[in-house]
Amino acid sequence: EAHSPSAHLKRYLYRPLDGRYIWYDTKRRQFQAANGESRRWSGNLIQRFGEQFKADIGLENLFLCAVEDPRRVSESVPLLSTTLVDLHLHDRGTRVIPAWAVVAAEEPTLHSQGGPARVIPNLSSEVWRLLSRTWSLSGDVESQAACRMTEDLFYYGLAILHSPQYQIDNRAGLEQDWARIPITRCARPFATIVEHGRKLSTLLDPWSSVQ
Numbered sequence: 001e002a003h004s005p006s007a008h009l010k011r012y013l014y015r016p017l018d019g020r021y022i023w024y025d026t027k028r029r030q031f032q033a034a035n036g037e038s039r040r041w042s043g044n045l046i047q048r049f050g051e052q053f054k055a056d057i058g059l060e061n062l063f064l065c066a067v068e069d070p071r072r073v074s075e076s077v078p079l080l081s082t083t084l085v086d087l088h089l090h091d092r093g094t095r096v097i098p099a100w101a102v103v104a105a106e107e108p109t110l111h112s113q114g115g116p117a118r119v120i121p122n123l124s125s126e127v128w129r130l131l132s133r134t135w136s137l138s139g140d141v142e143s144q145a146a147c148r149m150t151e152d153l154f155y156y157g158l159a160i161l162h163s164p165q166y167q168i169d170n171r172a173g174l175e176q177d178w179a180r181i182p183i184t185r186c187a188r189p190f191a192t193i194v195e196h197g198r199k200l201s202t203l204l205d206p207w208s209s210v211q
Contacts, residue, residue, distance in 0.1 A: 011083035011207060013065075016074075016090075017155055021085070021205030024084060062099040064154050065089050066161075068178055076174045077162050080154060080201045099150050121150035135187050155197030156190065157181050162200055 012022035066078035067090045075090040085096050103118050120142050128141040131149060139145045160166055160181050173180065184190050202208045 001097050012087045013079070013083050013089060014207070015086070016079060017204065017206050019083070022084065043145045051116070062151060062154055064097040064099070064157065065094050066178075068095060069093070069176060070174060073167065076167065076179070078158060079204055080158055081205075083207075099154055100147065122149045123150045123153075131183075134185055152190075152194045153183075155194045155201060156183070157197070158200055159193045160199035 008023050009021050010024040012020050012024075014020045060082060063081045063085055064078055065081055067074050067075045070076040070090070075093075079089065080098075085094065087094055087096070099122055100119050101122050103120055123141060123146055125141045128146050128149070131137065132139070132145070137145045137149070159181075161179055167174070170179065184193075
């Protein structure tokens with residue numbers, strides 16, 4: 001599989017609404033030429049951070065793509081992606097934030113039996129405590145409820161930041177730093193906004209089939 005081209009062809013979000021396929025490999029490979037002579041081909045069209053995030057990408061993760069200090073309005077609206085993303089998705093400075101992360105397996109020690117690798121939501125314990133207390137949710141920060149909440153927060157943020165009224169009201173702040181997103185304390189409006197975010201994400205996904 002390491003030498004199979006089809007194993008390394010990945011979907012790749014190059015620019016907004018511009019989805020492509022790219023050769024993805026995190027190591028240098030040697031391939032056999034058609035004439036029998038060996039030739040070296042790095043295969044490293046994307047090598048930066050490749051090994052570090054290979055496990056996260058393998059999860060079919062959800063990525064929030066945003067710019068910290070946008071220079072134009074188009075850079076102030078984020079995108080969601082489930083594929084590889086160009087670091088210049090918004091022209092420059094795109095930060096790619098995963099919804100879930102892989103915690104590496106713990107090696108056994110003299111005082112511990114170690115533990116298997118596990119998937120955890122990209123959500124701080126402080127935020128989870130506040131949200132779970134507000135909405136009467138159970139479980140710790142690694143629970144299924146926390147995983148669902150992390151995904152919902154991504155869609156919620158997408159919907160809010162694409163709101164024309166939010167852009168007008170917060171234009172000055174958006175030009176200087178990360179967006180400050182208000183989160184409603186009421187579960188029903190929150191769920192409605194999340195659903196709008198899901199629909200918007202589908203519309204912005206170049207590989208989706210919109211009915």
